[in-house]
Amino acid sequence: MRELKAFINNEFINNGEWLEIINPTTLLPAGKVTALKAEDINKAYSAARNAQKDWEKLALLERISILKKFRDAILKHQDEIAKIMSEEIAKNLKDSLAEVLRTVEIIDYTFEEAKRMDPLAMTGEGMGAKNKLGIFERVAKGVILAISPFNYPFNLALAKIIPALVMGNTVVFKPATAGSLTGAYMAKLAIEADFPKGIFNVVTGRGREVGDIITSNPEIDMISFTGSVGIGNQIRAKGSSTDLVLELGGKDPALVLDDRDLEKYASEIVTGAFGYSGQRCTAIKRVFVNDQIADKLVPIIKKHVEKLSVGTPEQNAFITPVIDEKSSDFIQGLIDDAKQKGAKILFGDKREKNLMWPTLVDYVTPDMKLAWEEPFGPVLPILRVNSIEEMIKLANKSNFGLQASVFCQDISTAINVAKQIETGTVNINSKSQRGPDCFPFLGIKDSGEGVQGIRESLISMTRYKGIVINY
Numbered sequence: 001m002r003e004l005k006a007f008i009n010n011e012f013i014n015n016g017e018w019l020e021i022i023n024p025t026t027l028l029p030a031g032k033v034t035a036l037k038a039e040d041i042n043k044a045y046s047a048a049r050n051a052q053k054d055w056e057k058l059a060l061l062e063r064i065s066i067l068k069k070f071r072d073a074i075l076k077h078q079d080e081i082a083k084i085m086s087e088e089i090a091k092n093l094k095d096s097l098a099e100v101l102r103t104v105e106i107i108d109y110t111f112e113e114a115k116r117m118d119p120l121a122m123t124g125e126g127m128g129a130k131n132k133l134g135i136f137e138r139v140a141k142g143v144i145l146a147i148s149p150f151n152y153p154f155n156l157a158l159a160k161i162i163p164a165l166v167m168g169n170t171v172v173f174k175p176a177t178a179g180s181l182t183g184a185y186m187a188k189l190a191i192e193a194d195f196p197k198g199i200f201n202v203v204t205g206r207g208r209e210v211g212d213i214i215t216s217n218p219e220i221d222m223i224s225f226t227g228s229v230g231i232g233n234q235i236r237a238k239g240s241s242t243d244l245v246l247e248l249g250g251k252d253p254a255l256v257l258d259d260r261d262l263e264k265y266a267s268e269i270v271t272g273a274f275g276y277s278g279q280r281c282t283a284i285k286r287v288f289v290n291d292q293i294a295d296k297l298v299p300i301i302k303k304h305v306e307k308l309s310v311g312t313p314e315q316n317a318f319i320t321p322v323i324d325e326k327s328s329d330f331i332q333g334l335i336d337d338a339k340q341k342g343a344k345i346l347f348g349d350k351r352e353k354n355l356m357w358p359t360l361v362d363y364v365t366p367d368m369k370l371a372w373e374e375p376f377g378p379v380l381p382i383l384r385v386n387s388i389e390e391m392i393k394l395a396n397k398s399n400f401g402l403q404a405s406v407f408c409q410d411i412s413t414a415i416n417v418a419k420q421i422e423t424g425t426v427n428i429n430s431k432s433q434r435g436p437d438c439f440p441f442l443g444i445k446d447s448g449e450g451v452q453g454i455r456e457s458l459i460s461m462t463r464y465k466g467i468v469i470n471y
């Protein structure tokens, strides 16, 4: 049984309380992590605060040299990290390793981008202040709370932690319960990289038990959260002055506007909808298409869905068990509601506990829950809508606004439609996706607040410090 501990001030914490992590594939314990209490969590913030000024005083290249040892330790242990991840979130081994290597790419790019966070220099001439030269550099905000979701326990954590650290902040990191083994493993990498005491702290414990304590500490200067709308709104509702970046849920639509490359469209839609069993915020979660094109497109989509392998992470199956049985019950409920209201199941609608076959549902209508709710599972609804204007209207009616896809070979039409869709980003002729990670990544409406992406994260975790020279 893997036993990983919380990490505070470079010490592994064992308070005798444990949080068991269940392997979604075996439904048996994958391991356990420390279940911290309030007093432990407050120690993490004290450690982060005490370490921050000295960490920020280091030169950028000194911080990078220390963080590069962390990066090198990731590569050294990449297979073990991938195995732990696959055991605790049922991501197949290939995708788990891909997540680890993608994270190293993010780290390397972050180091380079940090070197180019040049100060802003301005004269006052434009406002009649002739003898004033302003230099505005970006400096650390202080103590950053990073909270990550279960579905990218390594990538979406370090995509916050590394930008925070490289700019001189210190970090308190809360991994998702399902993801805590992967998160706590980062402490071993930090020790291997000779991190200075207190710059990086891992607080483990079930969110519903310790979440309020973690997000209420007065030492927090900024929170970077990725997770569900419900939790994100709980954090937002605290109304503290703390700066927030929230990356929340999604209900990404795919609008299919012509039939000029249906094989490509179907391939993008299926990989976009069913990657990691649909447990991606940017998964395609609804398809809008008119009847005439649907009669040709849907059979092609069905052909692709039927080919998706179903099994275990060790088998590198495309479809693996969803995170837990509570989630699979919710997903099944959406499918059942659609069926009861007249939708047509073309494939799937089959499960063994939390292993759910990819499910393709045609003739979904706006009165069905599946048209609006985020399943976060392997189900794809087709909504047959016979006008582009109606597609845009339904796409925008969602409370979510993360991403969208527009499939259309006429680029003018595609751009004009994209400009009308209320999301952070619209992908033309590809599935919706966060990458490449150097791009800004944002959601609007219930899908988030603020912006991620490498440069945007460096900006959101720093503030201006102005020095004005009068001469």
Ligand code: NAP
Pocket: 147, 148, 149, 150, 151, 152, 156, 174, 175, 176, 177, 178, 205, 206, 207, 208, 210, 211, 212, 214, 215, 226, 227, 228, 229, 231, 232, 234, 247, 248, 249, 250, 280, 281, 374, 376, 402, 443, 447, 448
């Ligand atoms: P979640 O249940 O909201 O949990 C997210 C994180 O918040 C976890 O670390 C969780 O810890 C923690 N948490 C729970 N209660 C908390 C509280 N009261 N205060 C502070 N933190 C608390 O989301 P998830 O199930 O991990 O991920 C699925 C959701 O996240 C989906 O809606 C998905 O769309 C969204 N998501 C969005 C993005 C994006 O980039 N926009 C990326 C990935 C996922 P515990 O696990 O211990 O509860």
Ligand code: G3P
Pocket: 151, 152, 156, 279, 280, 281, 282, 432, 433, 434, 435
């Ligand atoms: O749900 C995780 C979100 O960040 C999507 O990432 O790379 O799968 O589009 P990606």
